[in-house]
Amino acid sequence: MPGIDPREVAEWMKDARTNWTSLVIDSPVERMGVDGFRFGVDGEDKERSAKTADDAANRIWQENQMDADSDLIHYGALSQRRAFVLVERGEDGRPVLTHETPRQVAVEHVQGSRRKLAAGLKLWRDDWTGNTRATLWTPTETHHFTTRSEYPVFTGRGFRPGSWDAMALPNARDGREPNDLGVVPLVPFINRRSRRPAGFAEHEDVLSNQNRINLSLIYLIAAMRYGAFRQRWAAGLEVDEDPITGKPIQPFQLDIRRLWTTADPEVKFGEFSATDLVPYVRAVESAVQDLAAISRTPPHYLLGQVVNVSGDALKAAETGLVSKVRDRQRAFGESWEQTMRLAFRVLGDEARANAYSAETLWRDPESRSLAELADAAVKKQAAGVPWRQRMEDMGYTPQEIDRMEIDRAADALNATPVEPTSLQGAREARQQRDPRPVIGRGSVPDAA
DSSP states (O other), rough: OOOHHHHHHHHHHHOOOOOOOHHHOOOOOTTOOOOEEOOOOSSSSSHHHHHHHHHHHHHHHHHTHHHHHHHHHHHHHHHHSSEEEEEEEOOTTTTTEEEEEETTEEEEEEETTTEEEEEEEEEEOOOTTTOOOEEEEEESSSEEEEEEOOOOOSSSGGGGGOOOOOOOTTTTTTTTOOOOSSOEEEEESSOOOOTTOOOOTTTTGGGHHHHHHHHHHHHHHHHIIIIIOOOOOEOOOOOOBBTTTTTTTOOOOOTTTTTOOSTTTTTTEEEOOOOHHHHHHHHHHHHHHHHHHHOOOOHHHHOOOOSSSSSHHHHTTOOOOOOOHHHHHHHHHHHHHHHHEEEEHHHTHHHHHOOOOOOOEEOOOOOOOOHHHHHHHHHHTTOOOOOOHHHHHHTTHHHHHHHHHHHHHHHHHHSSSOOOHHHHHHEEEEHHHHOOOOTTOOTTTTTT
8 A cells, every 4th residue: 555554554454354254154054963863774673673773873973972073074074175084993892983184184085986985094193102193094904104204284294205104003014904894984074065076165155255355444444544534734834944954844733632723814724524434334345245145144144234124034034044054964964874874883783884774863954933833833733743753843852852752651641530440449439429338249148
């Protein structure tokens, strides 16, 4: 900017950064929640077998704290194009699921296939030795390597020829051991495979919009700093000169607490108008609206202009975001189902490891009020929809539904009136109502 110190402009650039792209990623991630899994396993008792499979999958999910780590996986895939889940066997024989980033994990697909993996590689820092270790998986073997490199990420420096050695393992030769699973234990979560086979991040479409917003904010800060203050002028004023340097002496000092006065009645004072900041603000708002349209982020998320807006209007504004979330759920749901099948393979359950009828239960991404959900449940009940399905549609998790089923059975039992269950009890109750003797079969003659 002409006339401004570049160091001052550098400070403005720090203040002008407004990270709208973070909101573009956060808005879909916060609506992508996994409630559980549903398995359709065959057996003598299909309903009970499927129920057992659902409970086993939920146990694996809870054991690995995936309620929290699943958000890391979704955010990593949306922000870094892809993320990975590593499925291993723990010391207790139970499956262990861990989130892996594409900075430390890479996979290679079978030639001609975009789903079946031929190999997988992971780099990480060994905290005990300070070295970088690597594990290479193939469907038949697992190889372990180590190096003294300080770069546990995929960089050119980390792959110098001759810098890697086989990791010494007990009861293994040259850091090699068989892969008992028979498959590469990595599951990729690839975002927007339709845009690029290797993945496409959510914010890559709007980076130019983000740069334009930052540039407009820099100009806005400059206009606020130097153009919003009204510059004053004086005509006909005699200006003294410095007797030593010969340079003119500033007759007045710009100060909000001081007035300009002079004894010369011929001097005229005036001021220039301030710079209008409205065009700068509108430029920022226009760029933000373009960003919202391209990323399908609701405008009220970005601009915050929600005043007397009906619920139908808000729902219409969020339609694009909901459609985008459902699209990501379809892609990530397949990866979660593959993760669960690998977990059951670790447990040796071949039936569930090959259960391709598995289904990921996602939380409803739409914003609905409690009144809307309750009204829809009543109408579905009239249409014959089962109770458990109605509870799922209302947003309850499988664990909450199981607990509610027990509570419903207990409430029904407590609400049942107590009636006599034996004939003797019935006679005693009848005699209490009518004191006259009753003649019946098997009664004593004297008593009759």
